[in-house]
Amino acid sequence: MIQAHADAILDLLRADPDLNVHDGHVPDGSEPPYVLVYIADSDPEQSNSHSLTAESERHVMWAYCHCVGANQIAARAVAQRVRAALLDVTPTIPGRVCWPIRREEGQPADRDESTGQVVVDLVDVYRLESVPA
Numbered sequence: 307m308i309q310a311h312a313d314a315i316l317d318l319l320r321a322d323p324d325l326n327v328h329d330g331h332v333p334d335g336s337e338p339p340y341v342l343v344y345i346a347d348s349d350p351e352q353s354n355s356h357s358l359t360a361e362s363e364r365h366v367m368w369a370y371c372h373c374v375g376a377n378q379i380a381a382r383a384v385a386q387r388v389r390a391a392l393l394d395v396t397p398t399i400p401g402r403v404c405w406p407i408r409r410e411e412g413q414p415a416d417r418d419e420s421t422g423q424v425v426v427d428l429v430d431v432y433r434l435e436s437v438p439a
Contacts, residue, residue, distance in 0.1 A: 310400070319371075365402070369433075371385075373388055378426050392409075
């Protein structure tokens with residue numbers, strides 16, 4: 307189930323041919339602009355997320371999208387493409403009913419010179435939730 311949710315998010319991002327998407331790792335030699343995506347999941351303990359067998363049914367997935375560019379303008383452009391690909395989209399996951407993807411939070415752009423190349427990293431966090439169909 308974790309990979310199915312991750313694939314749904316990554317597939318939506320990769321559907322934009324102008325968005326360079328990396329899943330958890332940026333290969334050596336990659337140049338900005340790109341989005342680096344980290345996936346985290348949860349099965350929340352909520353009274354309305356249990357079936358009659360007391361098994362958790364609700365699944366929550368967060369996509370931490372590091373929108374990277376050579377400057378703030380470029381990082382914001384990547385963030386806008388990510389937003390267009392994910393926000394309010396209801397993905398299809400076999401055997402699941404999904405809610406529209408929501409933006410949970412964002413962090414201000416951060417300038418990084420640690421690799422010898424100046425990049426600006428702007429982080430947005432998106433949430434995907436589903437239950438069994």
